Amino acid sequence: MDSPAVEVIDLVKRYGGATAVDGLTLSAARGAVTAILGPNGAGKTSTIEICEGFREADGGTVRVLGLPPSDGSLRARVGVMLQAGGVPPAVRCGEWLRLVSRFYARPLAPDALMARLGLTDHARTPYRRLSGGQQQRLSLAAAVIGRPELVFLDEPTAGLDPQARHACWDLVADLRTAGVGVVLTTHHMDEAERLADHVVIIDRGRVVAEGSPASLTGAERQLRFRARPGLALEELLTALPTGSAAKESPAGHYIIEGQVDPELLATVTAWCAAEGVTADDLSIERRTLEDVFLELTGRELR
Numbered sequence: 303m304d305s306p307a308v309e310v311i312d313l314v315k316r317y318g319g320a321t322a323v324d325g326l327t328l329s330a331a332r333g334a335v336t337a338i339l340g341p342n343g344a345g346k347t348s349t350i351e352i353c354e355g356f357r358e359a360d361g362g363t364v365r366v367l368g369l370p371p372s373d374g375s376l377r378a379r380v381g382v383m384l385q386a387g388g389v390p391p392a393v394r395c396g397e398w399l400r401l402v403s404r405f406y407a408r409p410l411a412p413d414a415l416m417a418r419l420g421l422t423d424h425a426r427t428p429y430r431r432l433s434g435g436q437q438q439r440l441s442l443a444a445a446v447i448g449r450p451e452l453v454f455l456d457e458p459t460a461g462l463d464p465q466a467r468h469a470c471w472d473l474v475a476d477l478r479t480a481g482v483g484v485v486l487t488t489h490h491m492d493e494a495e496r497l498a499d500h501v502v503i504i505d506r507g508r509v510v511a512e513g514s515p516a517s518l519t520g521a522e523r524q525l526r527f528r529a530r531p532g533l534a535l536e537e538l539l540t541a542l543p544t545g546s547a548a549k550e551s552p553a554g555h556y557i558i559e560g561q562v563d564p565e566l567l568a569t570v571t572a573w574c575a576a577e578g579v580t581a582d583d584l585s586i587e588r589r590t591l592e593d594v595f596l597e598l599t600g601r602e603l604r
């Protein structure tokens with residue numbers, strides 16, 4: 303049987319006295335999209351850069367396509383999109399892509415890839431004159447041009463406009479269809495929910511949850527509405543069946559959890575009416591990945 307695309311066991315990474323990755327274990331399948339989520343400083347980039355062979359681990363085992371990350375044969379088989387830099391400032395966009403393509407035996411056509419990522423009009427623009435989003439798209443193009451078996455994308459859509467974000471999503475979906483393994487980090491929960499087969503949530507250098515987006519969010523539904531901030535939810539709770547929960551998060555956004563049925567809906571709307579409150583945008587929804595993420599990693603800023 304093939305080894306996983308990426309296998310990380312008990313990974314440890316320290317910077318001076320600080321432990322950034324603290325016994326992290328995860329696995330990413332071939333031909334699937336694995337999203338690594340975590341708050342700022344959780345250890346995502348450290349982990350990914352160790353897998354890419356750019357940083358040394360202080361402990362644990364990492365295998366990429368069954369090989370140690372330092373194995374030279376991986377260069378031709380693995381695509382890497384860095385968070386920033388790596389391109390000479392004066393090189394033109396199209397020139398760079400053609401240059402990178404020459405390192406590979408069966409590269410994609412640079413012009414077609416530029417067209418796909420909206421870079422055709424910038425083919426002759428030097429890297430330093432590209433906007434942040436255009437530089438980002440060029441890095442993405444360079445990561446996939448060699449038809450890799452596996453790509454690492456570190457925050458691929460950070461700073462992209464909605465059009466470019468969708469183009470990136472389409473590209474990732476096509477890579478997956480073509481059997482390419484994709485390991486990406488993102489702060490966009492909707493992106494992970496939309497793209498990923500497998501989500502790994504890490505916090506303080508450790509995995510705190512993993513599974514498919516559906517298994518992480520569960521089947522439970524919630525009642526949500528918007529109203530003026532500061533409603534007396536403890537009062538509402540006394541009218542709801544035992545086991546229900548009500549919270550305001552953020553201010554003016556209310557979430558009621560429990561057995562969401564017509565009776566609960568009627569109780570909540572009747573209570574709102576008695577309070578003289580109109581419940582706006584009332585909806586019954588499943589928990590989102592963002593809800594799960596915040597529950598697991600807390601709300602304090604890092």
Ligand SMILES: Nc1ncnc2c1ncn2[C@@H]1O[C@H](COP(=O)(O)OP(=O)(O)OP(=O)(O)O)[C@@H](O)[C@H]1O
Pocket residue numbers: 317322340341342343344345346347348349
């Ligand atoms: N080269 C370095 N030297 C010292 N500390 C570092 C270095 N790189 C990362 N760190 C620290 O290690 C921890 C993990 O950083 P890392 O970049 O891996 O997190 P991350 O999850 O990718 O964060 P973000 O979401 O902000 O990109 C942070 O506390 C960071 O300050």
